[in-house]
Amino acid sequence: MERYESLGLVGEGSYGTVLKCRHRDSGRLVAIKKFVDSDDDKTVKKIALREIKLLRQLRHDNLVNLLEVWKRRRRWYLVFEFVERTLLDDLEQNPNGLDLNTSRQYLYQILRAAAFCHQQHVIHRDIKPENILISQGGVVKLCDFGFARTMTSSSEGGVYTDYVATRWYRAPELLVGDTKYGKPVDVWAVGCLLIEMLTGQPLFPGDSDLDQIYHIVRCFGRHTYKHLSDQNMQNLLF
Numbered sequence: 001m002e003r004y005e006s007l008g009l010v011g012e013g014s015y016g017t018v019l020k021c022r023h024r025d026s027g028r029l030v031a032i033k034k035f036v037d038s039d040d041d042k043t044v045k046k047i048a049l050r051e052i053k054l055l056r057q058l059r060h061d062n063l064v065n066l067l068e069v070w071k072r073r074r075r076w077y078l079v080f081e082f083v084e085r086t087l088l089d090d091l092e093q094n095p096n097g098l099d100l101n102t103s104r105q106y107l108y109q110i111l112r113a114a115a116f117c118h119q120q121h122v123i124h125r126d127i128k129p130e131n132i133l134i135s136q137g138g139v140v141k142l143c144d145f146g147f148a149r150t151m152t153s154s155s156e157g158g159v160y161t162d163y164v165a166t167r168w169y170r171a172p173e174l175l176v177g178d179t180k181y182g183k184p185v186d187v188w189a190v191g192c193l194l195i196e197m198l199t200g201q202p203l204f205p206g207d208s209d210l211d212q213i214y215h216i217v218r219c220f221g222r223h224t225y226k227h228l229s230d231q232n233m234q235n236l237l238f
Helices: 042-057 087-093 100-119 184-199 209-220 231-237
Strands: 004-013 016-023 029-035 066-072 075-081 132-134 140-142
Touching: 004 029, 029 042, 042 066, 042 075, 087 132, 087 184, 100 132, 100 140, 100 184
Parallel strands: none
Antiparallel strands: 004 016, 016 029, 029 075, 066 075, 132 140
């Protein structure tokens, strides 16, 4: 960190903090994600190593660029290009939604990012406004690959953990505990984002998993027979 001057906190969460920093020699602005102590926390270590691995192999105009990685005193530090704001910032400044042209421009770039990941057999699993970075020039960058993973094959389904994605953007198969899912979970999240961009309001703002399912069923009708018969779904309903 000696090579960087901290300019303030950008964000923080359960797994660490993000700082806006300036490289002392070049003057370049960067965002540095500092994970909490990862050696004693297997979850934090897994998330950090997963993000490092995937972002080293994924390079695209609409994905955040990982510049540097190091570990010091049991903590991982990830250095990213600095991007000025997030889609969440735009939505908070525009409570009635973004204009149609801006929404279309953002959507196109989000879809490019998701399509590229899917072509590489990677599912992001946590697409939401906070994870959509937007530059001053309107370039969109998908970020935060801590919950992303490589699919076990090029087919649509694999057996994965079910607890992924922020609830409001979580696909029905994730809500009922299905562990055989694939790329459509990202497509669902992007669809939720589109409506939120156009209206300024989240499409399915559930305050629990059961309430989330209620919102979805009210809009689209009953779940598939497979999901209705799933044990986790029965546990939620009964």
